[in-house]
Amino acid sequence: MLNLRVLMDKKLQAIVQKLEKEFGATASEYRGNVTLVIPAEHVEAACKKMQELGFELLSAMTAVDYWPQENPRFHVIYQFTSVSKNLSLTLRVPVPGINPGLPTVSHLYRNANWREREIWDMFGIKFAGHPDLRRILMPADWEGHPLRKDYPLGYEEPQFTFNFEEIDLRKPYAKE
């Protein structure tokens, strides 16, 4: 923990301490990037605080699936950048696997709109209060959430010479 404080920027240190106290976050640092793990109920308040502290840009928002090693299964990651102060900070929010959901931050950061749609499409995490939550990468009638770890990796069985005919019979060829 001593290394952590020495390497961080002074301004960033103050911000991290404030967030830790207010939201019960745990901080960690890796090669100059600071990550705070925040519980799911404080997400909206934390993002509002970040905006007040001067982080006007949500540079990235994504999610990771740690099934089956970790529970809660999903981590939603927000990466903020402060253009005025030249700082960047990451927030991680663990989300459980049953009925995964989080409040939306698209009213605070406009670019979160499409990123939350992508997270819904790929992971199935619903964002309460999102104005237009629908699929963005897959076709609209697709079933399943592809980037989950229990989604099958390949799509079809590869055809080799020994199983060519039996797979050929099942392949969906187009009518004229």
Added chain:
Amino acid sequence: MGVEQKLGNMGVVTTTLEQAVNWSRTRAMWPMLFGLACCAIEMMATQASHYDMSRFGMELMRPSPRQSDLMIVAGRVSRKMAPVLRRLYDQMPEPKWVISMGDCASCGGVFNNYAIMQGVDEVVPVDVYVAGCPPRPEGLIHGIVTLYEEVRSMKFAEVK
């Protein structure tokens, strides 16, 4: 050929209507621009001056499906693009042919996953498959010449 030589001085050649129509179809077949991914670069290279496709009648590539007879599907087709591909194929007037260029259009290529269609013949009927990742311009030209041979042997009764 023998007939031509005999009657060459008179400027008369005899042939069947089928042969004449098929010959003229192969001599001026206009492809539709359907380059989706990396194979499109090779298609452009084939159209350029070094490996010239205009020698085979493909002087220009029409972006509009209504004015083209050949669709060269060059590149990977994603699941979201599939209905668009089918719509453009339906908009082409008869007679029409489809060349599936490259591995991704023929069988899914290296992408065996949820996002890429495993072969474009799931939505459109394909006449010639050209293998390669990407196929060399000579490979694509070989595919086009194969298509021409098939067109030359088409009968009127087969036209849908």
